[in-house]
Amino acid sequence: MRPSLLFSVSLCCAVLSIRGEAQNQDSLVSVIDHKWERIRIAGEKISTGDVPPVRAVIPENKQRQRAARETMPQGAVDPNEYTTDGRSAALEKNVQEARSVKTADLNGFRYSAHIRNMGDRKIEIVFWEYRFRELANAENFVRRQFLCTVKIKPGEKAEVFANSTLGPSELISAESLTDSSGRLFDEKVIINRIEYSDGAVLQRQEWKMKEIEAALKKATSTPWGREVCRAL
Numbered sequence: 001m002r003p004s005l006l007f008s009v010s011l012c013c014a015v016l017s018i019r020g021e022a023q024n025q026d027s028l029v030s031v032i033d034h035k036w037e038r039i040r041i042a043g044e045k046i047s048t049g050d051v052p053p054v055r056a057v058i059p060e061n062k063q064r065q066r067a068a069r070e071t072m073p074q075g076a077v078d079p080n081e082y083t084t085d086g087r088s089a090a091l092e093k094n095v096q097e098a099r100s101v102k103t104a105d106l107n108g109f110r111y112s113a114h115i116r117n118m119g120d121r122k123i124e125i126v127f128w129e130y131r132f133r134e135l136a137n138a139e140n141f142v143r144r145q146f147l148c149t150v151k152i153k154p155g156e157k158a159e160v161f162a163n164s165t166l167g168p169s170e171l172i173s174a175e176s177l178t179d180s181s182g183r184l185f186d187e188k189v190i191i192n193r194i195e196y197s198d199g200a201v202l203q204r205q206e207w208k209m210k211e212i213e214a215a216l217k218k219a220t221s222t223p224w225g226r227e228v229c230r231a232l
Helices: 003-012 063-070 084-099 209-219
Strands: 015-018 029-041 106-117 123-134 141-152 157-164 185-196 201-204 229-231
Touching: 029 123, 029 157, 029 185, 106 123, 106 141, 141 157, 141 209, 157 229
Parallel strands: 015 201
Antiparallel strands: 029 106, 106 157, 123 141, 123 185, 141 229, 185 201
């Protein structure tokens, strides 16, 4: 199941419920441990050029010639490279590489947790959040929410993790800065919603999908790559 199917799935599946914030040994999903750390997020390489033209079909592309080329010694030149389109494609590739822009590396944060599937269904999608409450100022409360695509069989555990440019808190009180213990926050990981492979849903009663619809649409607007989770 991919994130683009989340809205259609939630309309037709059976809905279970997680009561309150208690997620312990009696829950259908258990948070084993969690942590956050500072990281350096590598910049992305963005191409500003056009897609090179498709090479023309030449006799060497036909089946017999293609089979003969497969037996050619290593290092032999591809006949397509001698065609006009082939040379144009090679030149265009060089131009695109010259025009590509790499975005700057950024200071960021990595949030992670290990969760265990305590139920008898395979988990495919997890909505979760990392909560921070400043010890010296209880009113300073921050939630960082994430969407993950996973495959966790009954009884198995898995790590969910995501990178974000947003830290635990944008503001810290003066009292926290003078605390020599080094512990600034009361930290907690909450599972908000679990979607199973059979269409069933386990959702915390206090959490509302409607509240994160805009963030969810933005997070799933681009193709899903090799990442496990995305920030909401």
